[in-house]
Amino acid sequence: MNAEELDQIVLRVQNGDREAFAEVVFAIRRELRIFLSAHASSITMVEEVLQTTFITLYENIAKYERRGTFIPWAKGMARNLLLKELHARSRDVTSDGDLIERIMLRSAVESTKGMDREEEYAEKLRGCLKELPEISHRLVQQRYFDGLSVKAIAKLTNRTETWTAVALFRIRDLLRKCMMKEVTP
Amino acid sequence: MNDQDFILALEEYFDGTLTPEMRAAFGSELSSNPERRRLFEEQARQHIRLHAQTSKIDFTESQHIAMMVMDIVEKGHEPARFSDILHDQTLQERFRAIRKGLRAPRGSNLNRYARFALLRLFGPPTFSVAVSTIVVLLLMFVWVPKIMRPEPEEYTVTQIDLAPSKAPPVLDPTPIPPAPTPEKEPPTITFSPTPSRDPEPPATPPLPPLPPVSTAPNAPLVPLRPLAPTGLPPGFIGRTDGERERILKETPESERTEKGVAGALKWLHDHQLENGSWAGQDPVAMTGLALLAYLAHGETPGTGRYSETVTKGLKYLLATQDARGAYAQNVYAHAIATYAMAEACTLTRIGELRASMEKAVQVIIQGQQDAGGFDYQYSKGARFDTSVSGWQIQALKAAALADPAQPSLDAALAKSVLFLQREAFARDGSGFVYEGKNGIPSASGAKWTMTGVGTLGLQILGKPHAAQARLGLKALRDVTFDWLPGTKPGVYGYYYVTQAKFQQENRAAWQEWNLQMVRALLKNQHTDGHWENGDYDQGSHVYTTTLCALMLEVYYRYLPTFEKAPEKPDPTGSQAGDVSVDVQ
Numbered sequence: 135m136n137a138e139e140l141d142q143i144v145l146r147v148q149n150g151d152r153e154a155f156a157e158v159v160f161a162i163r164r165e166l167r168i169f170l171s172a173h174a175s176s177i178t179m180v181e182e183v184l185q186t187t188f189i190t191l192y193e194n195i196a197k198y199e200r201r202g203t204f205i206p207w208a209k210g211m212a213r214n215l216l217l218k219e220l221h222a223r224s225r226d227v228t229s230d231g232d233l234i235e236r237i238m239l240r241s242a243v244e245s246t247k248g249m250d251r252e253e254e255y256a257e258k259l260r261g262c263l264k265e266l267p268e269i270s271h272r273l274v275q276q277r278y279f280d281g282l283s284v285k286a287i288a289k290l291t292n293r294t295e296t297w298t299a300v301a302l303f304r305i306r307d308l309l310r311k312c313m314m315k316e317v318t319p
Numbered sequence: 320m321n322d323q324d325f326i327l328a329l330e331e332y333f334d335g336t337l338t339p340e341m342r343a344a345f346g347s348e349l350s351s352n353p354e355r356r357r358l359f360e361e362q363a364r365q366h367i368r369l370h371a372q373t374s375k376i377d378f379t380e381s382q383h384i385a386m387m388v389m390d391i392v393e394k395g396h397e398p399a400r401f402s403d404i405l406h407d408q409t410l411q412e413r414f415r416a417i418r419k420g421l422r423a424p425r426g427s428n429l430n431r432y433a434r435f436a437l438l439r440l441f442g443p444p445t446f447s448v449a450v451s452t453i454v455v456l457l458l459m460f461v462w463v464p465k466i467m468r469p470e471p472e473e474y475t476v477t478q479i480d481l482a483p484s485k486a487p488p489v490l491d492p493t494p495i496p497p498a499p500t501p502e503k504e505p506p507t508i509t510f511s512p513t514p515s516r517d518p519e520p521p522a523t524p525p526l527p528p529l530p531p532v533s534t535a536p537n538a539p540l541v542p543l544r545p546l547a548p549t550g551l552p553p554g555f556i557g558r559t560d561g562e563r564e565r566i567l568k569e570t571p572e573s574e575r576t577e578k579g580v581a582g583a584l585k586w587l588h589d590h591q592l593e594n595g596s597w598a599g600q601d602p603v604a605m606t607g608l609a610l611l612a613y614l615a616h617g618e619t620p621g622t623g624r625y626s627e628t629v630t631k632g633l634k635y636l637l638a639t640q641d642a643r644g645a646y647a648q649n650v651y652a653h654a655i656a657t658y659a660m661a662e663a664c665t666l667t668r669i670g671e672l673r674a675s676m677e678k679a680v681q682v683i684i685q686g687q688q689d690a691g692g693f694d695y696q697y698s699k700g701a702r703f704d705t706s707v708s709g710w711q712i713q714a715l716k717a718a719a720l721a722d723p724a725q726p727s728l729d730a731a732l733a734k735s736v737l738f739l740q741r742e743a744f745a746r747d748g749s750g751f752v753y754e755g756k757n758g759i760p761s762a763s764g765a766k767w768t769m770t771g772v773g774t775l776g777l778q779i780l781g782k783p784h785a786a787q788a789r790l791g792l793k794a795l796r797d798v799t800f801d802w803l804p805g806t807k808p809g810v811y812g813y814y815y816v817t818q819a820k821f822q823q824e825n826r827a828a829w830q831e832w833n834l835q836m837v838r839a840l841l842k843n844q845h846t847d848g849h850w851e852n853g854d855y856d857q858g859s860h861v862y863t864t865t866l867c868a869l870m871l872e873v874y875y876r877y878l879p880t881f882e883k884a885p886e887k888p889d890p891t892g893s894q895a896g897d898v899s900v901d902v903q
Binding site for chain 1: 323326327329330331332334336342345346347349350356359360361362363364365366367368369370371372373374378381382384385386387388389391392740741746747748749785786787789790793
């Protein structure tokens with residue numbers, strides 16, 4: 135769907151067509167989720183901020199001026215909400231709080247400094263995923279697309295949990311290196 | 320912590336299954352080892368990215384999100400109504416949700432919803448008076464029965480709940496009065512039909528226009544067509560005489576199994592009550608099950624030796640249906656009756672049956688939870704019940720085959736798939752759980768009976784290759800069909816497992832199960848055709864007999880998807896692609 139078509143659907147929402155908002159959600163959800171995933175501290179945070187973004191979008195949709203910039207407009211909102219969330223949680227996590235959560239939050243806040251390159255990274259990751267060997271591709275699919283735990287994958291594939299965990303670890307590392315190699319000038 | 324332990328702990332952290340001790344050890348490892356900390360950060364970042372990159376995006380879920388968003392934004396500015404506030408959550412659950420939301424970060428969805436709900440509970444003074452009244456009513460109607468009802472023991476989890484039947488006493492030969500309309504209408508989900516994004520044509524040809532519905536109590540139920548393969552969904556053609564014979568010729572021991580089925584149908588005929596029902600825990604549920612056994616054998620109001628028996632049974636169900644569309648207050652009974660009505664409708668196209676089924680299906684759709692599952696009393700609280708959901712799913716799928724154009728059916732089926740994959744499946748991959756809280760995946764606790772339910776559910780919903788369905792079959796490998804003399808066999812679970820195994824492509828595994836099943840069932844059938852003592856059978860033997868008969872009818876009841884129906888010229892224009900979406 136191109137930007138003009140999306141604007142047409144937004145116009146329907148602005149004119150009171152409730153059904154059309156589901157089409158807006160369908161059209162932008164994936165892109166927003168990928169955008170948020172680069173800087174959130176957990177999958178739960180991605181999903182929470184995503185939902186809050188949709189609420190804010192719906193509340194403000196009347197203010198949007200149709201110039202083919204709906205997705206950047208939505209991403210701007212998502213970005214602000216994510217930053218707000220990260221800073222709020224960083225304040226909440228005290229020194230005696232969960233160490234792992236603190237590490238993740240600090241890492242996430244740090245990552246927001248490179249927000250402008252996110253689209254490039256996402257594009258590269260898509261390309262790197264396509265280059266994975268069949269067995270690795272299947273593991274990624276089972277872990278993320280099917281949402282299976284390591285235990286469940288091990289059962290399904292007749293492997294040990296350790297084998298499965300190590301394989302996933304290597305795949306993620308491989309994908310990270312592939313992504314960085316492609317992006318870094 | 321060695322490398323392997325570190326990597327395993329990392330995955331368990333992602334899965335949320337780290338024990339508190341392991342979590343502490345993992346945290347301490349990260350704080351003392353900068354290299355591991357770097358690896359953790361990199362891996363976690365990639366984990367989140369991959370989750371987003373590979374997430375499923377479907378339109379039905381987008382509709383659901385859009386509805387929730389609009390609900391939160393718009394209703395926050397409207398005057399509150401009782402039904403909105405109470406929804407189907409108990410007050411206790413609502414307060415729990417509010418408390419959780421108030422602790423959530425300000426501005427988060429949970430927090431906004433909590434503040435909104437709080438405002439509505441304690442906002443306008445006039446409203447608080449009404450709320451107090453509601454609280455008192457709630458205590459009377461929701462909590463008091465709960466307190467008075469003893470907690471069920473673990474083994475009763477799949478029992479058909481015997482809510483006070485609204486049907487007349489089973490021996491009463493007088494006509495059945497219509498059931499009273501419940502005082503409180505169930506909450507309504509307005510779910511518009513999912514726009515088709517699939518370029519394929521509909522799986523089944525459109526049904527003929529609905530004929531006028533007769534309201535005369537003794538009007539005959541006249542099928543609009545003979546029972547023949549043409550025009551039937553491909554999964555159903557095994558129920559026609561010629562096809563059933565063809566299939567049975569290729570089935571080992573079929574002469575004996577068919578004798579068993581014939582004995583059961585005869586016994587059921589002999590034990591049908593004057594009013595058309597069958598006795599048991601719940602006459603509506605028992606009648607639905609008996610009808611399913613007859614319909615599986617191709618016995619309809621217009622065909623077969625038992626056409627009169629089937630007609631009487633269907634008329635009993637029609638008479639029990641209330642204005643809202645419910646055949647019974649009990650969710651199991653209503654779903655089983657709807658299932659039978661939908662199959663009868665598919666096989667006969669009788670207008671009265673179709674009209675009744677359509678209303679009944681709406682009751683199920685309106686009772687579906689946001690996460691796609693179901694619970695007792697069609698409650699919309701956080702709890703889901705896989706056993707209850709299993710019968711609703713079978714009914715919905717049967718209804719989709721009878722009339723795929725029913726409003727909201729696509730969305731309900733899609734939500735059911737999501738429910739089975741996300742809520743009912745145990746995270747450790749061991750199968751499906753009996754119950755849980757929506758949004759909180761169960762780490763473990765799968766039961767073989769529920770694994771039968773979930774696996775068959777995914778198979779009939781067109782997802783036989785989903786990882787959860789394959790893991791389900793794997794978990795069912797070790798289940799054996801045991802029926803030792805003097806024991807109570809688990810016929811409830813066997814009913815599901817038999818169908819799930821029949822639908823699998825691994826024919827060796829099916830044959831192994833089939834051998835056990837046939838041996839056990841034929842050995843335990845009584846000479847007059849009935850079976851008894853199945854789990855949850857409460858004396859009438861109808862429950863055990865119908866489930867056993869349905870197991871022996873498995874060969875032709877629903878043809879499996881991987882075994883495509885033979886190509887036949889089809890004057891009604893049904894599509895070749897039907898097989899791929901059919902009930903297996």
